[in-house]
Amino acid sequence: MLTSEAAAGAQKTVLITGVSRGLGKSLALELAKLGHTVIGCSRSQDKLSALQSELSSVSTSSISSDSSKNINKHLIMNVDVSSNSSVEELARSVVEKKAVPDIIVNNAGTINRNNRIWEVPTDEFDAVIDTNIKGTANMLRHFIPLMIEKKQGIIVNMSSGWGRSAAAQVAPYCASKWAVEGLTRAAAKELPPGMAIVALNPGVINTEMLQSCFGSSAALYQTPDSWAPKAATMILNLTSADNGKTCIAASPRENMHSCQRYAVTEGARVELAAGMGREQCFWLDGNRARWKSPFSRGGEILEKWMRVFKNWLNMDSDVELWTWTFF
Numbered sequence: 001m002l003t004s005e006a007a008a009g010a011q012k013t014v015l016i017t018g019v020s021r022g023l024g025k026s027l028a029l030e031l032a033k034l035g036h037t038v039i040g041c042s043r044s045q046d047k048l049s050a051l052q053s054e055l056s057s058v059s060t061s062s063i064s065s066d067s068s069k070n071i072n073k074h075l076i077m078n079v080d081v082s083s084n085s086s087v088e089e090l091a092r093s094v095v096e097k098k099a100v101p102d103i104i105v106n107n108a109g110t111i112n113r114n115n116r117i118w119e120v121p122t123d124e125f126d127a128v129i130d131t132n133i134k135g136t137a138n139m140l141r142h143f144i145p146l147m148i149e150k151k152q153g154i155i156v157n158m159s160s161g162w163g164r165s166a167a168a169q170v171a172p173y174c175a176s177k178w179a180v181e182g183l184t185r186a187a188a189k190e191l192p193p194g195m196a197i198v199a200l201n202p203g204v205i206n207t208e209m210l211q212s213c214f215g216s217s218a219a220l221y222q223t224p225d226s227w228a229p230k231a232a233t234m235i236l237n238l239t240s241a242d243n244g245k246t247c248i249a250a251s252p253r254e255n256m257h258s259c260q261r262y263a264v265t266e267g268a269r270v271e272l273a274a275g276m277g278r279e280q281c282f283w284l285d286g287n288r289a290r291w292k293s294p295f296s297r298g299g300e301i302l303e304k305w306m307r308v309f310k311n312w313l314n315m316d317s318d319v320e321l322w323t324w325t326f327f
């Protein structure tokens, strides 16, 4: 069970990749606020310098009382996760500072510009694979041995709803996140007792990445700052018993906004209202579609109801109602 006590409990050292903006930055600041030590990296030096100052000022006013110790406790480095030597350098610095992390969040990621697979430029395809898959593998290569030495460690690989389903225009990204899921499950079978590796679908959050694939509709979604406290609690509560799990850091209700986007962008004369009732039902109320669904009952049932929904709205049957894939 998730508890917020653990979030504010024993101080941990958490390494997060991709901290210059978006989810990584908000998570880093949230963890610092809770008194934990952050090791962060990404490539934009100006943003990293700004974050280093923000972390220091958050820590001086954090729940940990000894502020003189807190000011410089965080380590922020310029690292390109797609480069094995750059990640090796990060690992070396961490060892030198005796700051082998308790938790690693492999968050750095990139997405291709919306395009059909045969129209995606080669360099963009490569960047997605190099960052999302090879970047994660580089981190595992250099940090798992350090964690094994300590006989403990939790690794969170940032996946996506699109690591468990598919959508048009983002095939390279989907391929990379399915790979992250596979990499995670296989690595889970190799870790010794005391450690865990999980794949985390963070939900849908309004970041630069979301703006790239959703355009202005990204504004319908939660901000990284409102996402971070929930994610931090979830991540800090992971234990070795979670090894190999696939996790999600969002409630279905937040992800429901994706349906609103669909209705708007397809020009359907409906507005969706999300319901969280126990029974699965779906009905039209004038021009308004209402929907209740217990998401815990799984994708197949949901898919069936989505088909019914599409018929009601007279949607073209081969238009994929991809929004449900976030659940």
Ligand SMILES: NC(=O)c1ccc[n+]([C@@H]2O[C@H](COP(=O)([O-])OP(=O)(O)OC[C@H]3O[C@@H](n4cnc5c(N)ncnc54)[C@H](OP(=O)(O)O)[C@@H]3O)[C@@H](O)[C@H]2O)c1
Pocket: 017, 018, 019, 020, 021, 022, 023, 024, 041, 042, 043, 044, 047, 079, 080, 081, 082, 106, 107, 108, 109, 110, 131, 135, 158, 159, 160, 161, 201, 202, 203, 204, 205, 206, 207, 208, 209, 210
């Ligand atoms: N936002 C969502 O709704 C959503 C949904 C599902 C999954 N995710 C996943 O969540 C993670 C964070 O996404 P986000 O939305 O926060 O994206 P974002 O706003 O685009 O931020 C991506 C971060 O990754 C860093 N990064 C990219 N390439 C890197 C590299 N080669 N080396 C080091 N750092 C690199 C970027 O910094 P620099 O460019 O400065 O290096 C940036 O800090 C990603 O793995 C993404 O796939 C997000």
